[in-house]
Amino acid sequence: MTKIVQISDVHLGFAYAGLAYPRRQKQRQQDLWQTFLDALHYCQKIDAKLLLIPGDLFDTPNPDAALVQDVQDAFREIAPIKVMIATGNHDFAYAGSCWDDSQKWPDNVFIFKSAWTQLDLPELQLTVWGAGFTAPYAKTSLLQPVPSQPNHWQIGVLHGDAFTPDHSPYNPLTTAQIAASGLNWLALGHIHKRIQAQAGATAYAYAGTPEGHGFDEQGAKGILVLDFKPGQTQPTVTFQPLAQRQYLELKIDLSGLDSNRAAAARIKTTLAANDGPDYLRNLYKIHLTGALPPNALITENGLAAQLPVFDLRLHNETHLAIDYQQLAQLDTLTGNFTKKILGKIEHATDETERQHWQLALDLGLRAFQEDLTDAH
Numbered sequence: 001m002t003k004i005v006q007i008s009d010v011h012l013g014f015a016y017a018g019l020a021y022p023r024r025q026k027q028r029q030q031d032l033w034q035t036f037l038d039a040l041h042y043c044q045k046i047d048a049k050l051l052l053i054p055g056d057l058f059d060t061p062n063p064d065a066a067l068v069q070d071v072q073d074a075f076r077e078i079a080p081i082k083v084m085i086a087t088g089n090h091d092f093a094y095a096g097s098c099w100d101d102s103q104k105w106p107d108n109v110f111i112f113k114s115a116w117t118q119l120d121l122p123e124l125q126l127t128v129w130g131a132g133f134t135a136p137y138a139k140t141s142l143l144q145p146v147p148s149q150p151n152h153w154q155i156g157v158l159h160g161d162a163f164t165p166d167h168s169p170y171n172p173l174t175t176a177q178i179a180a181s182g183l184n185w186l187a188l189g190h191i192h193k194r195i196q197a198q199a200g201a202t203a204y205a206y207a208g209t210p211e212g213h214g215f216d217e218q219g220a221k222g223i224l225v226l227d228f229k230p231g232q233t234q235p236t237v238t239f240q241p242l243a244q245r246q247y248l249e250l251k252i253d254l255s256g257l258d259s260n261r262a263a264a265a266r267i268k269t270t271l272a273a274n275d276g277p278d279y280l281r282n283l284y285k286i287h288l289t290g291a292l293p294p295n296a297l298i299t300e301n302g303l304a305a306q307l308p309v310f311d312l313r314l315h316n317e318t319h320l321a322i323d324y325q326q327l328a329q330l331d332t333l334t335g336n337f338t339k340k341i342l343g344k345i346e347h348a349t350d351e352t353e354r355q356h357w358q359l360a361l362d363l364g365l366r367a368f369q370e371d372l373t374d375a376h
């Protein structure tokens with residue numbers, strides 16, 4: 001039984017700009033480094049023989065020299081586990097890059113940084129094949145067919161696009177090419193989502209990024225553990241979650257609630273039910289929906305103050321529980337205003353415009369109401 005770990009698209013050095021709470025930026029950078037170290041420790045814990053890294057280990061082709069040194073030291077510390085890296089479109093190899101032989105990479109690290117080549121590991125009854133990006137783009141496929149050998153696993157490590165190969169400039173890989181590769185397993189990087197598939201006799205997978213970088217990378221993230229058993233041509237694959245925090249997006253209906261306290265309580269209950277007692281550590285994008293009583297006093301700032309989650313974006317999509325059609329019948333300032341805006345809503349050309357006018361209607365009606373009730 002040979003255990004192999006696959007991790008990709010870590011993007012070490014990623015800045016995590018663009019958080020709703022910018023003061024959390026440093027913590028997210030620490031999270032990313034911690035997840036990388038956790039993956040290395042996990043390899044030791046399960047006695048993995050190889051760590052496959054199919055690209056975008058670094059976020060840029062010229063990472064900070066101190067970061068490169070720390071990564072080299074971290075790999076050295078997990079020897080004799082062999083680390084097999086293929087360079088990606090973000091961290092492509094070039095003369096003088098961090099991947100150069102002169103850059104003190106430890107002996108247990110092997111880097112695929114140009115054309116398709118191989119490293120034989122007869123003691124493990126396997127060969128690892130790979131190629132690397134040497135520029136931000138690789139417009140033709142870097143994958144080459146390999147000879148099949150009985151009782152010997154052929155494993156590929158590659159950064160590339162196996163899902164939109166028709167026009168992709170990122171090492172396009174068609175299903176037919178993968179099927180004809182002769183590989184037992186192809187470890188892929190580039191797509192940050194976990195995907196596993198089969199082409200002919202070749203099984204392949206993207207582990208996805210182990211730690212999300214934004215709201216386009218939601219949910220549980222981690223690494224793949226591949227278990228190659230004697231006599232079997234393909235590994236058993238297990239997903240191991242590792243991310244420190246998750247990006248999550250959801251809708252919460254606040255219908256009938258009229259205060260920040262009540263709304264915050266409903267949100268907390270929902271998040272705890274969905275994501276467990278540890279939900280405060282996550283990053284949330286919450287769409288607030290439903291019909292609020294006309295006298296509701298719910299504000300985004302007030303609500304955020306009562307929801308101490310790690311990062312929070314609130315999208316207010318609520319509306320007031322008012323019979324607009326009835327109101328529009330009245331020949332009053334409020335009635336005429338309502339009638340006019342309802343017309344705009346009816347003729348809106350898209351959902352964004354519709355929401356825009358709905359918000360204008362609710363804000364307007366609230367302003368009229370406050371005018372009436374405020375005694376000056």
Ligand SMILES: [Mn+2]
Nearest residue numbers: 009056090190
């Ligand atoms: Mn990537």
